Amino acid sequence: MISTKKLALYCHVPFCAHRCSYCAFYQEPPTSALVERYLSTIEEEFRLLNITRPFFTIYVGGGTPGALGANAMDRLCATLTANNGSLKPAEFSVEFSPCTVKREKIEILKRHGCGRITIGVQSFSDRIINLLGRRQTAAQAIAAYETIASCGIGNIGIDLIFGVPTQTLDEWLSDLRCAVSLHPHHISTYNLTFEDGTPLQRHALSGVTQKKSPDEEADFYAATWEFLGENGYGQYEISNFCLPGCESIHNTNTWKMHDWIGIGPSACSQFENRRFSNPPSIGLWSETIKRGALAYIGVENMDAKTLAEDSIIFGLRMNSGIDMASIECEFPSVDFSRLLQLMAYLEEENFTKWDGNSVRLTPRGRMVADAIALQVLEAM
Ligand code: SF4
Incomplete structure (x- = not known):
C-alpha cells in the first residue's frame, strides 16, 4: 500500500x-x-x-x-x-x-x-x-x-x-x-x-x-x-x-505522526513505521557512510500499539487535540477500553474536554501534559 x-x-x-x-x-x-x-x-x-x-x-x-x-x-x-x-x-x-x-x-x-x-x-x-x-x-x-x-x-x-x-x-x-x-x-x-x-x-x-x-x-x-x-x-x-x-x-x-527522515550525526528518523537514528558522532557516522552504508542505530519497528500511543500523546500536545474515533479506526487491533476509562476520569477532573469524537487537553491538562502522557502509556 x-x-x-x-x-x-x-x-x-x-x-x-x-x-x-x-x-x-x-x-x-x-x-x-x-x-x-x-x-x-x-x-x-x-x-x-x-x-x-x-x-x-x-x-x-x-x-x-x-x-x-x-x-x-x-x-x-x-x-x-x-x-x-x-x-x-x-x-x-x-x-x-x-x-x-x-x-x-x-x-x-x-x-x-x-x-x-x-x-x-x-x-x-x-x-x-x-x-x-x-x-x-x-x-x-x-x-x-x-x-x-x-x-x-x-x-x-x-x-x-x-x-x-x-x-x-x-x-x-x-x-x-x-x-x-x-x-x-x-x-x-x-x-x-x-x-x-x-x-x-x-x-x-x-x-x-x-x-x-x-x-x-x-x-x-x-x-x-x-x-x-x-x-x-x-x-x-x-x-x-x-x-x-x-x-x-x-x-x-x-x-501528527507523518514520516520524516533525519540526516546528519544524531538525527532521528521515523519512516514507514520504523524509528532509528544516526550515531551521535561525526566520526562513526561518516566512517560508516563512506563505506557505503547508512549508519542507523537503535532501529525500532513500531507496532500498532506504539503507533496508537504516540498518536494520542503527541496529538494531545496540540490544542486541536485528537479524533479518538479516527485513531480507533486506524488501529483496529488495539484495545482502547482502559484508555477510554482514563479519558473519562481526566474529563471529570477537568484535565481533558470531549467534543463529539474529539478530545483535547484543557489549560489545566496542558500544565501536566507529561504526567498525562505517562498515564496514557499505562492505560494502553
Ligand atoms: S550548545 Fe546546545 S543549546 Fe547551545 S547553541 Fe549549541 S545546540 Fe543550542
Missing part, C-alpha cells in the same frame, strides 16, 4: 562554538576540516538514502546551523533541495543562534527557498543569557531579528526559555514583551529542562542552583499563555504560539 503520509526532511548541523550550560545535544566545534567532512558525508548520505519523492517540508536544526559559513550553507542547501527540483517545499525552516546571523547567509537561504527562520534568543535579559551559558547579548538578538526581517524572510520565529533558576516572573514577562514588540510570526516558549550530564544539572544536584517548584512553573505557564493570547499569539501546541496561519508545518506534521 502506498503511504499517504507526508515526508519531511530533518537535517542536523552538529556544530556549536561552545556548549551552553543546559545543553545535552550532540555537537562539536566547527573546524574547517570537520565542516568539510560533514558536508561531504551529508552528500553521500543523501545519495545512499535514494529517496526520489520530494520533501513536503525541510527543517535544518542543530547544533547551530548558522555556525556554517556562507559557502558551506550554500552547499548544504543545494544538497537538501536536490530532491524537490522546481517544487517548493511547503516549508523550509532553518534555526539560527543570534550571533551567527549574517545577511549573506540569509540571502543564500532565501535563494534556496527558505521562508522560515527561527532564532534561538532564549532571553532578552543579559543576566539570564549568562546563567544559560550562552554567548550573545540582547542587543545582538534584536539586531539578528532585524537583519532577518530586512532580508524579507516571510516567517520569523523567536524561541525563548523560562524557568531559569532565580528568574523572576517579571523578568520573564519582560522577555515576552520584548519578543512581541519585534512582531515575530511565531514564538516558542520552553520550560528549562535539567538534562543529565549538563553543568546546569550538576549545579542543581550540588545545591548551587535551584530548579523551580511545580507551583512556580505553573505560574510561568499561566502568565505565558495569558500574555501571548492577549497579544494575538494563539497557542497551537503546549510550547508553541503564532499569529493566525503561521503554525510550523514541519513540527505539526511530526506531532
Whole structure:
C-alpha cells in the first residue's frame, strides 16, 4: 500500500562554538576540516538514502546551523533541495543562534527557498543569557531579528526559555514583551529542562542552583499563555504560539505522526513505521557512510500499539487535540477500553474536554501534559 503520509526532511548541523550550560545535544566545534567532512558525508548520505519523492517540508536544526559559513550553507542547501527540483517545499525552516546571523547567509537561504527562520534568543535579559551559558547579548538578538526581517524572510520565529533558576516572573514577562514588540510570526516558549550530564544539572544536584517548584512553573505557564493570547499569539501546541496561519508545518506534521527522515550525526528518523537514528558522532557516522552504508542505530519497528500511543500523546500536545474515533479506526487491533476509562476520569477532573469524537487537553491538562502522557502509556 502506498503511504499517504507526508515526508519531511530533518537535517542536523552538529556544530556549536561552545556548549551552553543546559545543553545535552550532540555537537562539536566547527573546524574547517570537520565542516568539510560533514558536508561531504551529508552528500553521500543523501545519495545512499535514494529517496526520489520530494520533501513536503525541510527543517535544518542543530547544533547551530548558522555556525556554517556562507559557502558551506550554500552547499548544504543545494544538497537538501536536490530532491524537490522546481517544487517548493511547503516549508523550509532553518534555526539560527543570534550571533551567527549574517545577511549573506540569509540571502543564500532565501535563494534556496527558505521562508522560515527561527532564532534561538532564549532571553532578552543579559543576566539570564549568562546563567544559560550562552554567548550573545540582547542587543545582538534584536539586531539578528532585524537583519532577518530586512532580508524579507516571510516567517520569523523567536524561541525563548523560562524557568531559569532565580528568574523572576517579571523578568520573564519582560522577555515576552520584548519578543512581541519585534512582531515575530511565531514564538516558542520552553520550560528549562535539567538534562543529565549538563553543568546546569550538576549545579542543581550540588545545591548551587535551584530548579523551580511545580507551583512556580505553573505560574510561568499561566502568565505565558495569558500574555501571548492577549497579544494575538494563539497557542497551537503546549510550547508553541503564532499569529493566525503561521503554525510550523514541519513540527505539526511530526506531532501528527507523518514520516520524516533525519540526516546528519544524531538525527532521528521515523519512516514507514520504523524509528532509528544516526550515531551521535561525526566520526562513526561518516566512517560508516563512506563505506557505503547508512549508519542507523537503535532501529525500532513500531507496532500498532506504539503507533496508537504516540498518536494520542503527541496529538494531545496540540490544542486541536485528537479524533479518538479516527485513531480507533486506524488501529483496529488495539484495545482502547482502559484508555477510554482514563479519558473519562481526566474529563471529570477537568484535565481533558470531549467534543463529539474529539478530545483535547484543557489549560489545566496542558500544565501536566507529561504526567498525562505517562498515564496514557499505562492505560494502553
Ligand atoms: S547553541 Fe543550542 S545546540 Fe549549541 S550548545 Fe547551545 S543549546 Fe546546545
